[in-house]
Amino acid sequence: MSHAPKAFSHLDATGGASMVDVGAKPDSHRTAVAEGRLTCSLKTIAQLRARALPKGDVLTVAQIAGIQAAKATSALIPLCHPLALTSVDVGFTVEADGIVVRATVRATGKTGVEMEALTAVSVAALTLYDMCKAVDQAMSIGGIRVVEKRKA
Amino acid sequence: MSHAPKAFSHLDATGGASMVDVGAKPDSHRTAVAEGRLTCSLKTIAQLRARALPKGDVLTVAQIAGIQAAKATSALIPLCHPLALTSVDVGFTVEADGIVVRATVRATGKTGVEMEALTAVSVAALTLYDMCKAVDQAMSIGGIRVVEKRKA
C-alpha cells in the first residue's frame, strides 16, 4: 500500500516558493495559542522582581512588542498570507529562572494563525532578552511551539 | 561591603522605558553570532532532503527572511537602536531531526549586534516552521542564544 506524502505547502509544481492560493477556502474563526520561554539566571529574575515588576514596565514593553510583531507576521515570514487579526493577547508567567511567554491570536480568515502566535512569542521573548542583557549574558530562548489551535 | 547591581539598561531614572543614550560611545566594529534550532520529525527531514534540499529553496527562503529580519530589528525590538549593518549571513546545518540556524551579523556602530543576530535566527527558524508545518504539527524552536560577540 502506498500513500503520497502530504505536500510541503509552499513549494509549487516546479519547486519554487509561492504564497499558496487560499482563495477558495471559506472564512472561519481561527485561534492559535503559542508558548516559549526565556531562561535566565535566578539573580536576573530577582532583580526583575525587585525593580521592574512592581512597575510592570519590562513585561509591558515585551507585550507590546509581541502584539506589534503578530500584526507584522506576513511582512516577516515570506510565504504567510496577510490576515486582519481580531485579537492578540500576550501574557507572561515569571518563574524562578525564567519567564514563560504565551500568545493567543484570533482572526476570521482562510488560514490559521499559528505563525502569528509563534511570531508574537518569539519577538516578546527577544524583547525580554534585550531588556535583561545588560545584567545577564547567559540567557537563551526555547520551547517555542503551538500549544493550541482551533477553527470554528 | 556593598555594590549596587548593574542597572537594567533600558529603565530610566523614573522606571520608564527609553532607548538609552549611546551618543557618547565611540564607533567600533561589532560582530555577533547567534544560533537556534528547529526540532522536527525524522520524516520531515527526510522529506526535506528528498524534495526540497536539492533545490535549496526552503533554506534560501528562510535565509532571506532571516537577513531581512536582521535589518528590521530596531523596528521589532522597541528599545533597540537603529544600526547600519555591514554584513548579515544566515546558514543552516540539517541534522537528523532538526535544522540548526546560525546567523552572523556585523556593523560599525555604538552598540552591539547580538539582538540583530538573535532576531535573524528567530525569524529564519519561524520561516522554516512555516514551510514545514503542513507536514509536521509537532515542531518546536529552541536553543536561541548568542554564541559569540566581538568588538574591535
Added chain:
Amino acid sequence: MSHAPKAFSHLDATGGASMVDVGAKPDSHRTAVAEGRLTCSLKTIAQLRARALPKGDVLTVAQIAGIQAAKATSALIPLCHPLALTSVDVGFTVEADGIVVRATVRATGKTGVEMEALTAVSVAALTLYDMCKAVDQAMSIGGIRVVEKRKA
C-alpha cells in the same frame, strides 16, 4: 445606585495591555472625520501662497503623507486592529495664520476608524511642519480631534 465605570478597552483582566477581541462584532460601514491645525506665522502663509500653493506641491506632499499614515495606523498605534480601509481623503483649508487639516476615512469592519483619521491628520500636519520649518521656527500643531463618526 451604582454603576461600574466603562472599562478601559485595552486593559485585560490582569491589567496588561492587549489588542481586544473584536471577532464577534459584525462588520459595518464605518466613517470617521478628524481635524487638526498647523499654526504658523502670517509670513509663512504668505510665502506658501506666493510660492508653493500655485503648484499645490506642499499640500500634495502632506496629503500623501496623511493617506499613507492612515494605512499604517495599526503599525503605529500598538493596540489598533488592522483594517482594510476603503477610502482615505485628506484636505486642507489655508487660513491667514495656519492650515486646517481634515481627514475622512472609511472602512468596512469590526472597529471604528477614528484612530486612522486622527493619524492621517497628525502626520499630514507634521509633514506641513517639516516643509515650512526652514522659514518658521515657531509653529505648533493643535486641535486634533474627531469631528464626526458614523456606523451604518
Added chain:
Amino acid sequence: MSHAPKAFSHLDATGGASMVDVGAKPDSHRTAVAEGRLTCSLKTIAQLRARALPKGDVLTVAQIAGIQAAKATSALIPLCHPLALTSVDVGFTVEADGIVVRATVRATGKTGVEMEALTAVSVAALTLYDMCKAVDQAMSIGGIRVVEKRKA
C-alpha cells in the same frame, strides 16, 4: 456628440489626490498577471546558469522579494487600497540574454490586483539586477505590463 473623458480615478473634485472610495463595490475574486524582463549580457546568463541556477538561489531570492513586495504594495503606491492577497506566485523564464519575470496575484476584494502584480514583477526584477550587478553593468529592466486581468 460629446462624451466626457473617463475621470482619472485618484483625483478628487478639487484636484487633490485621494484614496478613492471603494466601499460600495462588491467583493469579487480578482486575478492579475504581469510580466517584465531583465535584459543582461549573454555572459551573465551563462554565469548564472553555470553557477547559480543549479541551486536556484538567485531566482528564489528574487521570487521571495517579489512576493514580499506584492504584500507591501499599498505601502509603496500611495493611492492603492490595502488588500488581503490570497495568492502570489512569481516565476521566471531564463532566456539567452535576459530573464522574464511573471507574477500572478489573487485576492477577494473591491479593487483589482494589477498594481500588486506589477509591483511583484518590478521588485523581483530589481532583485535580479542587484544580484547580477557585480558581473554586468549594462543591464536594464523593461516590458513591465499587465498581461491578464480577471474578475469572477
Added chain:
Amino acid sequence: MSHAPKAFSHLDATGGASMVDVGAKPDSHRTAVAEGRLTCSLKTIAQLRARALPKGDVLTVAQIAGIQAAKATSALIPLCHPLALTSVDVGFTVEADGIVVRATVRATGKTGVEMEALTAVSVAALTLYDMCKAVDQAMSIGGIRVVEKRKA
C-alpha cells in the same frame, strides 16, 4: 534694500519636492525636545489614576509607541532624511484634565531631529487617545511644538 526670503527647504528649482542634499554638511550631535498634550475629562484622569497608573501600563504603551515612531520618522514624513538615532526618551506629566507628553531625541548626523521628537510626541499622544477613547469621546491633542533644539 531687498532681501530674498529664505527658501522653503524642500522645494527644488522647478518647484517639485525633493529630499534636499545634506551630504556636504558635517556631522554634529543633535538634540531636540518636543511637547504636546492630550486634553481629556477630569473623570478620565481619575479613572486612569485609579486603575492604570499604578501599573504604569497605559503610559508605558504610549512611551513605546512614541519611541518606535521616532525611529520610523523618515518613513512617515516624506522628505525627512533617515537618521541613526542614538537616544529617544518619552515621558509624561499627568495633570488634572490632561497628560503632557515630552520627547527628547538625540542623534549624530547632518540634520536636526525635531521632526523625530515631534513625531514621537504625536504618536504617543495618539496612543493615549486610543487607550482612553472607550471612556472619553471628547478628547483632543494640541500644543505640539519644539521646546528645545541644540547642536554641539
Added chain:
Amino acid sequence: MSHAPKAFSHLDATGGASMVDVGAKPDSHRTAVAEGRLTCSLKTIAQLRARALPKGDVLTVAQIAGIQAAKATSALIPLCHPLALTSVDVGFTVEADGIVVRATVRATGKTGVEMEALTAVSVAALTLYDMCKAVDQAMSIGGIRVVEKRKA
C-alpha cells in the same frame, strides 16, 4: 592564461545568499542616477496635461512615492545594505506618449546607491501607472537603467 570570472557578489562560499561584508570598505560620497519610462497613449498624456499637470498633483504623488521607495530599498531588495541617504531627487519629463522618470540619489557610505535610484524610478513609474490606469489599459514601463554612477 586563465582568469576567474568576477564572483556574483551575493553568493557565499556554499552558494547561499548573504548580505556581503562591506565593513572594511571606506566611506565615500556616492551618487547614482537612474531612468525609466512609462509609455502610454497620446490621449492619456493629453488628459494629463489638460487636467492634472496644471496642479502638478500626479507628478508630485509619484515623486513622493519614488523618494519614499528610495529610503525603503534595503527593506525591498533582500541583499541590499541599509544606507543613510543624504539626498533623493525624482524628476519627470512629459513626452507625447510617455513620461520619463529620473532619480538622483546620494549617500556617504560603503556601497553604491544605484539600487536606491533604480527603486525610486520603478516605484515612481508604478505610481504614475496606478494614477493613469483608469483611463489607459495599455501602458507599460521600461528602459529602467543606471545612467550615471560616481564615487568621490
